[in-house]
Amino acid sequence: MQPCRRGAVILATLTAWPILLAVEAYAVGAAEPAKEPVVDAAACIAASEAQDGDKVLTECGALIDNPKTAKSDRINALIARASIYIVRGETDRAIADYGTALQLDPTLANIFNARGELYRKKGDRPKALADFASALRLNPDHVGARSNYRALALELERLGAQMAVAGRPSFNCAAARRAAEKAICADPELANLDREIDGSHARAVREAPGPAAARALQREQDAFIARRNADFGRSGYDLKKAMQDRLRRLNGADGY
Template identity: 60%
Template sequence: MMDHAASRQDFPIAMSMRFHKLIRMSATLVLSAVLPGAVHAATGGEPANVAQVDVAACLSAAAADDMDKAGPACADVIDNEKTAKPDLVKALVARGALLARHDQIDRAIADDSRALLLDPTLADVFNARGELWLKKDDKPKAVQDFGAALRIDPNHEKAKANHKAMARELERIGAQMAVAGKPSFNCAGARRPVEKAICANRELADLDREVYAANARVLREARSDGEAKQLRRAQDDFIARRNAAFGRPGYDLKKAMQDRLQKLNGVDGY
């Protein structure tokens, strides 16, 4: 009697378990009909294959310089978290080059920088970003990128040319800084009041040096000995008038030096 009673008590439990199993099977069948890939997840199998992101539309639009098409096409690739790394790098480089051609410098630098974080072996991209830094007049960053390109590819022609040009530019800037605030003569030997005034003022010292350099240039370019003689006399006259007039009421040394520099540079047809 006890066994039969126990069997009657277990019967509702068994029926309930079969009922829940039927529900799970029905749910799986519905998912497989509506979302074929979902059945794998529902049954613990391998996830369905995800469709690959197509980078071709982005690359072709960028190569054709079509901003209208490249914008959304490249964004679809770049903003998709499922994009494979190689395709993401290609899209970033292509869009960066397109943005650079349209003078959107900051956005181009951002794309190049992201591409280099993903793949720091791209010499072309380092060189391209260096050229963008130059457009922003950031010479230290430009030199750094050109150098990085050459470390990756010592024979990179554009990077070599850019790095060499920057080296000359930095040398020129260094030379200018070395003589900044120094006149054409030695201040230790300055005796005249006008010379002491020039030595005491950086702007006047720079003007004096520029006048001296401009005069040396026009002498080198003189077409005859007679012309060179006239040019030397004109400079001597300027110095004599400057020395004699300095300190007198109404005399403006800075203006006199600026006028002389303009004449030497041909602004007044000298």
């Protein structure tokens, strides 16, 4: 080959290298990226099925904290971890996990009902009632939520009625004439005691085995009131103690 021609071939070859490299680089860059590996929930599921609390907290906790975990797996992991928190008495943590699960899927009637039961256990009745109501809106046939809602609604009604008469005795203070009655009206604690005594007496009479027993109970109550009115103000007489003793006698040793 003539020197001139051979040089042209070498030049052409060297000139083509950058193009070749660029094409190869483009081909590599244009390849479809590898898919993210699916996060395996098997360890969390196994720990939950085995009811191994420590492993549930570890394995399901890792699943919950992994941003690549599928939503359904994260929800199941949250519910599994909440169940362990409940067993261990960590109510607030269980409520928090249920709350996160409901943020991910607000259609979980069972979780609304379960969280409502935890709120009720804590004494947060308004939040409990709201959760039971949410469960019923999602599933009107939810037996547990319906039972919980009715029971709590009755409890709130009873508490409301008690609050309405709190600090008021069983009699009309405007008509009080005796010193003992005026003392009871002036002290909310004594007023509540008087109302409890009256209610327990009424229950005892209502549940008496017969008319004779009911009359005997009424005579006993009348004697207590007469003695209370006569002894009040005398040295050594403790009105509060006398009323507490009377209530215990009416309610019996079991407090009922």
